[in-house]
Structure formats: C-alpha cells, structure tokens
Amino acid sequence: MNKIVFATGNKDKMAEIREIMDDLGFEVSSMKEEGIESDPEENGASFEENALIKARAVHEICVEKGIEAIVLSDDSGLEIDCLNKEPGIMSARYLGRDTSYEEKNRNLIERTDATGDPERTARFVCAVAAVFPDGTEKVVRGTIEGTVAHTPSGNHGFGYDPIFYVPEFGCTTADLSNEEKNRVSHRGNALRMMKEILNEIKK
Numbered sequence: 001m002n003k004i005v006f007a008t009g010n011k012d013k014m015a016e017i018r019e020i021m022d023d024l025g026f027e028v029s030s031m032k033e034e035g036i037e038s039d040p041e042e043n044g045a046s047f048e049e050n051a052l053i054k055a056r057a058v059h060e061i062c063v064e065k066g067i068e069a070i071v072l073s074d075d076s077g078l079e080i081d082c083l084n085k086e087p088g089i090m091s092a093r094y095l096g097r098d099t100s101y102e103e104k105n106r107n108l109i110e111r112t113d114a115t116g117d118p119e120r121t122a123r124f125v126c127a128v129a130a131v132f133p134d135g136t137e138k139v140v141r142g143t144i145e146g147t148v149a150h151t152p153s154g155n156h157g158f159g160y161d162p163i164f165y166v167p168e169f170g171c172t173t174a175d176l177s178n179e180e181k182n183r184v185s186h187r188g189n190a191l192r193m194m195k196e197i198l199n200e201i202k203k
C-alpha cells in the first residue's frame, strides 16, 4: 500500500489530513509515528517554497531510513491586500512568535483601518507540497477569500481566524465550527487538490 508521511508536528493538521485522505486507500502516517524529527529553516520566498523545504527535508530522512513514502507538507498564512500582502509568509512570526494572537489581530485591524481602504480584502493561503519516493515534486495552492473584520469575533479555530471575515457566510472563520471551516478552508482546498493528484497516481 502507498504510504503518505505528513511533515508536521501539529496534531490538528494530522487529524484534518487523515479525515480528507481517508478514502484514498493510502496509509497516512505522522512524522512522530515514523520516528522522524525535522524542523528546517523556512527561508523560502513563498508559501510554495517553504512547503517544499519542509517536504524535502523529511523526504531525505525517509530515504536514509529506507521508508518508501510520499511526503506531504503545508505552509500557510494570511495575506492582507492593503498591507502589501502582510503578514504573508511571516504569519506565524509576525510581531514575534511569542506575541499573543489577540495582540497580532488588534495590530492588523489598526493597520488596516489606518489605510482607509474600504474593501479590506484578504485571503488565507495554503501551499501543499508533495515529494515522491523518486524525488519528483508537486505543489498546489488553496485559498479562501475574505476581508479584515472591524472587530475580532468567534472562539473557534486559531491564529487570525477571529479577524478573517467571510462575506459569503456573514461571519469570521472563528465563528464557524471546525467541520464547517475545513469544508471551505485554504488548507482543506489545497489538501483536496493534492488528493486528486494522488488519486491519478494510483490508477
């Protein structure tokens, strides 16, 4: 059976990928389950490059350990158009990793307000990269479009969810349940695109 190793230490991401890839007929394994530790520097210039950096690092360890697997990884963030697409690939590091999201969110609302942009358009972006056992690579990008809320709202999700307003739903992604969000999210969309590619390979 084909095996997927997902290059993340994040339990929530593992649960989401397991749910989406469930009916693919591939074994889905975490780095932890494979005894792999990897935390390469994410110094790429795009979500795609950073996702590939993480997948390549784990692919190399798989080759060393004789694990035959398709390595998947993701990189994601929030782009705010009137702030030159900040925080972008710096989303996790914006204002420092130890700064609370309450503060990061307050700061981004203030900066967005200060531009006077009436549209306040933004999107969550997620790149999912695959490195196959023979070293070939594929990357896909999923997005969800929205705007920067005027005030934070909602208790679900994480990170920038309380300030990401989706006009289609009339609420922020932090107001949606995890299941509702996964059905429409950037990460869900990118993982479903990657699933299509893996389905083709199976044939």
Ligand code: IMP
Pocket (backbone or CB within 6 Å): 074, 075, 076, 077, 078, 091, 092, 124, 157, 158, 159, 160, 161, 185
């Ligand atoms: P990473 O892809 O795990 O490196 O995460 C990047 C960062 O982007 C996260 O730490 C959050 O700040 C932000 N981010 C990515 N996806 C989401 C989301 O679905 N909701 C809220 N914030 C997100």
